[in-house]
Amino acid sequence: MDQLQPLNLPPFPFKISDGNGQLTLFDEIRKKHIIITPEEWVRQHFVQYLINQKKYPRSLIKLEGGLRLNGMPKRTDIVVFNPSGKKILMVECKAPSVSINQKVFDQVARYNIxxxxxxxxxxxxxxxxxxxxxxNKQNYQFIEELPDYTGSANLRQ
Structure with missing residues (x-):
């Protein structure tokens, strides 16, 4: 099944079930079984990457949080908080078949308003x-790698 294609993220031994022809996995953050769509497959791998490789605390990760943008309900894929409740990281996940282009960056920028x-x-x-x-300077800078949670004091404060 192409939904479970290998990704450019560390593999993780998800608990995958096949019920009524739909593959599901247990989402450790939301504590429930989730249908595996291509985007969900990416989201779940990225969450495990944050937890296992980058040491972001599981308890500070929220999935599919709601927000209103121009009066319309929208959902962010992953938001990470620091211990005092400040949002420190937003992740937008797309299916592997979706190119990461200007339209995707524009969507993230709108959410980040x-x-x-x-x-x-x-x-x-x-x-x-x-x-x-x-x-403050109203600019952005691309970085090569996502900072570790443990090694970045500015993320934790």
């Missing part, structure tokens, strides 16, 4: 882009 988060990531599971936002 509401959130005002200084660290953004965009991934389709194959390509990953990271950038920092300086709201």
């Amino acid at each position: 509401t959130h005002k988060i200084g660290l953004l990531a965009v991934s389709n599971g194959l390509e990953h882009y990271y950038c920092t936002i300086d709201f």
Whole structure:
């Protein structure tokens, strides 16, 4: 099944079930079984990457949080908080078949008008882009790698 294609993220031994012809996996964050769509496959891998490789605390990760943009309800894929509740990272996940292009970055930028988060990531599971936002200077800078939670004091404060 192409939904479970290998990604450019570390593999993880998900608990996958096949019920009525639909593959599901247990989402450790939301504590329930989720139907595996291509985007969900990327989201779940990215969450495990954040937890296992980058050491972001599981308890500070929220999936599919709601927001309103121009009066319309929208959903962010992954938002990470620091211990005091400040949003420190937003991740937008796309299916592997979706190219990461200007339209995707524009979507993340629109969402971030509401959130005002200084660290953004965009991934389709194959390509990953990271950038920092300086709201005072009104600019952004792409960075090569996502900072570790433990090694970045500015993320934790």
